[in-house]
Amino acid sequence: MLQVSVLREHPDAVLAGLAKKHYKTAEADVQAVLALDQRRKDLQTAHDTAQAEANELARQIGALMKSGDKAGAETLKARTAELKQHTKQHADELSQVEIALQQALYKLPNLPHTSVPEGRTAQDNEVVREVGARPELPASAQPHWELIKKLDIIDFELGNKITGAGFPVYKNQGARLQRALINFFLDEARAAGYDEIQPPILVNEASGYGTGQLPDKDGQMYHDAQDNLYLIPTAEVPITNLYRDEIIQPEKLPIRNAGYTPCFRREAGSWGADVRGLNRLHQFDKVEIVQIAHPDHSYAQLEEMLAHIEGLLQKLELPYRVLRLCGGDMSFTSALTYDLEVWSAAQGRWLEVSSASNFESYQANRLKLRYRTENGKTQLLHTLNGSALALPRIVAALLENNQQADGSIRLPQVLHRYCGFEKITA
Template sequence: MLTLKYITENTEDVIRRLSKKHFDGTAIVAQVLELDALRKSTQNQLDNISAEMNAISKEIGKLFQQGKQEEANEAKAKTSELKDSIKLLGDQLNDVEQKLQELLVQIPNLPHESVPEGKHAEDNLIEKEGGKVPQLSSDALPHWELAKKYDLIDFELGVKITGAGFPVYKGKGARLQRALISFFLDSARDAGYLEIQPPYLVNSASGYGTGQLPDKEGQMYHCTEDDLYLIPTAEVPVTNIYRDVILNEKDLPIKNTAYSACFRREAGSYGKDVRGLNRLHQFDKVEIVRIDKPEHSYESLKEMVDYVQTLVEKLELPWRILRLCGGDMSFTSALTFDFEVYSAAQQRWLEVSSVSNFESYQANRLKCRYKDGDKKTQLCHTLNGSALALPRILAALLENNQTAEGIRIPKALVPYTGFEIID
């Protein structure tokens, strides 16, 4: 979340930049400023009364020693009154701080100045593109038909076991999934990322720390009896490793990678664009996470984008990178680049990765900090990216590589699959 200090010192700038995300911050920022003024006033009264009580308390002993019993008892009565006032003001302060916190978590992160104007995905800017779109035969099949033809994925069986959006991978389909996970993890380790194997369930403090709560509570699977949430991405548990931690400047940037299953309710998703693997409730993904110094975080973001580009190139997929406009960005992001690969059979672009810099927004919620060269404690910047999400990568691989002989496996994956073609 945004810091109170930044909001109070840059009020007009905050409102202006929030408008790029099509968020009218005028009213809520005014409420924040009003509550902050009340908080300061209440804290000031509390400090003054506490100081007065401490001073009187010190005098009580002296009065008793001097035999001034009546004055000492009057002083004791006064401290009792002050204690009541302190409790009342303390309760008022806690109430104000709670209301202030409730408002602050409703304010999105500020978009970076380089974020383009726009409301919808159509307004995103194409930064870069590469790869060659394959020319398929007229009888080319979409991946859900290929999955049935070659017995790779059983969508109906998933519906029987769980429900829609929970496919069952079989045979070479399962092996291809495992190959992609291993390829992505090995590539990340080669790029200097430390592999983490995180839990798939997190507590509400973790969801709050990375910004999924309260913003996306309705999109997360919630185990109500234990008050735990199934993770929507490995970003949540991995970034929360650094919650309430003060890091050393020399250890930054920290680079982690993790494979996990991901769980998203995707409420309201339906239609032809969610067929097959296009949108699932459970899917596999390899994530990369960085914790960095503010002055280096945008260099880290570029490195992460360049790294994801190498993955889609090695998979021989046509790709493009989009700079997201203000209206298409997430609640917590300051700047996001999306990767899309082209699905030749569906004749559409499929999003396979988002790489984002959250600046200090998550770090402030997490209390993730570092000590600089002057031993001053500063908020870190956090970044993360999909490297990569499997379902649409798999969809594009199956569709783009279909031939009369079968489905060709990209060379980079053959050492992991153990086969060159699905026939």
């Protein structure tokens, strides 16, 4: 959530940032926030003035009663009653205005970092680097949705039978590969200094608002109306919310957490060749890394996170590229995002497998996540997260890029000890 002080003091910069994100109603929404902020200040001033007058009258009433001037005291008591009514009205309206201001601020996306390129769509994203050679496949090569049927490792028909489309059943070596990747990613995170967390996969409404999924992604989350709980779209939500309403000691920064969870996304309206097989699911597994950082160091921490994710892809022997997202393709909450995509040889295209983002103080302001400075004041921290990694498209690329002429799938060496086998065979 943007800070009101930033909108108040730098409205032109805010409008320019929102324009880079192609936020259509920026001017009207910013003016609405500023009007509510001014009304809040006016009400607070009126409330405080009336309260101060009432306190002064109370002192005078006491003096008049002591001197025996009951008539004068009664006159002041009548005025005090009027003031109490005014302060109650002010307090009631102030409460309503503060709620309206909060809701107005929730509508505004985060401002992009100055390094974010201009652009509207994914075609405008900046390629930072491309790493690794694209494999040459045998003539018999197939896309992963054909391979998984032949190898009997993932079954979409069974998933559709017991749940619905987008909920695959992993079987045999497919299930073991899933478990192997999760353990590999968690072990690598722990070696990089991340503390492992196993969080709940259902969160309350306050957690959804805390990290910005609500109200922006309300329709994309699975919701249990009876208990008003949401299935998480990513472990970012529960892990970051561990620190909601906390004041962190500076010497404990940065905080590094990693967690594996299943993730749930409705992905309403998704169809076509680009979402076949494992390319887009309603339920999938992911290891997430999260950092809480001092504002002065958060962009250095983002580069550290990016290097960690790249290291995973290099150990998996997958060709990949790093993109810096343009303003129009960024998430609602992000200030700067790097996407990492792996090359899918059988599909002949890039598949996104990770996003690493710095949210600066946007989430921290919603979470009231702060640190105490040397002079005793509190300041907002910065939050960051990254997929390290999401499994479905990693599995798709491993299957497609490593298929052999005999129909088997060669696995990268780093996974051999985790899987207990070196090849996937029919």
